[in-house]
Amino acid sequence: MRRYHALVVAGLVLAGGIEAGSVGTARSMGDLPPEAPPTAKPEAKPAEVKPRIIQQRASKATPEGRGDFQVYPDGKKLQIRYKGGPFGGVAKADLSPWRTYDYANKTPEPPVPEAVKMPADLKGDPAKGRKLFMDRERAPCTGCHLIPGEDVWPAGNIGPDLSTYGDLNRPESYTYEIIYDARKYFPDTAMPPWGTTGLFKPEEIVHLVAFLHSLKGPLSPEKDPNRNPNTRAKPVGFGDNLDPTNNPAVLLMDDAKDFWGKKGPKGKSCADCHTADPEKSMRGVAPKYPKYLAKYQRVMSIEDFLSRHAPETTGMEMLVESQENLNMSILLKYASNGLRVQVDTMSPEARAAYERGKAGFFKRVGQRNHACADCHTPDKGGGKFLGGRLLVIASEGSTKHFPTWRTNFGVVWDIRKRMQWCMDPLGMHMLPADAVEYAELELYLTAFDNGKPLSVPGIRH
Numbered sequence: 001m002r003r004y005h006a007l008v009v010a011g012l013v014l015a016g017g018i019e020a021g022s023v024g025t026a027r028s029m030g031d032l033p034p035e036a037p038p039t040a041k042p043e044a045k046p047a048e049v050k051p052r053i054i055q056q057r058a059s060k061a062t063p064e065g066r067g068d069f070q071v072y073p074d075g076k077k078l079q080i081r082y083k084g085g086p087f088g089g090v091a092k093a094d095l096s097p098w099r100t101y102d103y104a105n106k107t108p109e110p111p112v113p114e115a116v117k118m119p120a121d122l123k124g125d126p127a128k129g130r131k132l133f134m135d136r137e138r139a140p141c142t143g144c145h146l147i148p149g150e151d152v153w154p155a156g157n158i159g160p161d162l163s164t165y166g167d168l169n170r171p172e173s174y175t176y177e178i179i180y181d182a183r184k185y186f187p188d189t190a191m192p193p194w195g196t197t198g199l200f201k202p203e204e205i206v207h208l209v210a211f212l213h214s215l216k217g218p219l220s221p222e223k224d225p226n227r228n229p230n231t232r233a234k235p236v237g238f239g240d241n242l243d244p245t246n247n248p249a250v251l252l253m254d255d256a257k258d259f260w261g262k263k264g265p266k267g268k269s270c271a272d273c274h275t276a277d278p279e280k281s282m283r284g285v286a287p288k289y290p291k292y293l294a295k296y297q298r299v300m301s302i303e304d305f306l307s308r309h310a311p312e313t314t315g316m317e318m319l320v321e322s323q324e325n326l327n328m329s330i331l332l333k334y335a336s337n338g339l340r341v342q343v344d345t346m347s348p349e350a351r352a353a354y355e356r357g358k359a360g361f362f363k364r365v366g367q368r369n370h371a372c373a374d375c376h377t378p379d380k381g382g383g384k385f386l387g388g389r390l391l392v393i394a395s396e397g398s399t400k401h402f403p404t405w406r407t408n409f410g411v412v413w414d415i416r417k418r419m420q421w422c423m424d425p426l427g428m429h430m431l432p433a434d435a436v437e438y439a440e441l442e443l444y445l446t447a448f449d450n451g452k453p454l455s456v457p458g459i460r461h
Helices: 002-015 126-133 172-184 202-213 248-260 302-313 323-334 348-362 372-376 415-426 436-447
Strands: 052-054 069-071 077-079 291-293 298-300 404-406 411-413 458-460
Touching (some): 172 202, 248 323, 248 404, 291 348, 348 372, 348 436, 411 415
Parallel strands (some): 404 458
Antiparallel strands (some): 052 069, 069 077, 291 298, 404 411
16 A cells, blocks of 8 residues: 555656645645746757769779769759878868869869959958968968978978968069969969869958068078978988888788689689789780770770779679788789789770870869979979979889788878869868879879889879
């Protein structure tokens, strides 16, 4: 009975029939205070908008390597990228308006504005200008230009040293125009058209102008010669790239050898057709790639070819950018180490592809309106520092070590992934890793390595 009575009392307390805190003292319903108005129900959260996934084009690359799109009801299109390394998964912005390497993309370069006037009603703030100059989300401008300050690290030297720009006594209106769109005065400039493409707003450029005009000498002596890209020591390499104790990518060939002897759904393995060890049967193959393959009516790299040939013969997938593909590419190229690159650029099909690749190298693309040539020719950025990175000169050869171990990410990249990564800072959509546009650009670049020995896998930071 006591238990029953307690339950009744508890039930009344919960129901409001007995005032909590006055257990044992019953009150009539008439003695109770007026009933409180019902509590408003919390607003329902808006339904999560799920985007549609649209494949960019037919591809034999991994899902991340295809560069598919998340398309939202409002039309916004965000590209799906690799989760690891510097790619960061889904792109932060819709880059659809900007020109790409896609042969079907007919978007022109951003037009040079006929007249650019500096806003007369805005007063520039040098402190705000310096902050914008150092903004890593949009630049930083220090990637190409040196300015004073121990916090400026690392600075590049693709553009002129601006440490005493104010001493030049140039009109502020001229500086404004140069930042807004330098093509007005220098048509072949490597400097992005910051104002034309909206990377900097007019009022922000005014602050940048105020900052640059505040930079005057004399300068304090440099405490660290490496802060200045003009006195910084150039990197000397990463040791023996074929030593497995130095380059982990060498060890990946063991996995490729396992795959070599594995039978696929079609009952065949690589070893069934190529009976000798891959080091013998594949020696001399890699130096001829990329090459035009009549069966597929296009230029293909080793990685492209594996993505088609493996499923056709064994039934096993070997998608471009998959670990299986990268491992096998290393094994096949390792078999030809020491042999000289000899890609064909003279047959009619190869020559046409080479010329298209060359045109791509000089094509300005993306929100920054940059070309490969802006970073990799000696009259522009080649051989100079972009921030802390020494940029290669394409004509000196830049392909014979790919795939390469990236020490900063702890993974292997082939040259296609390196190309795709360039698309992000340029502000544009990357193409699928097996895109013909990349294959023909790779052919153009590999031709500079003709006559030079393969040395795969490479190692780079």
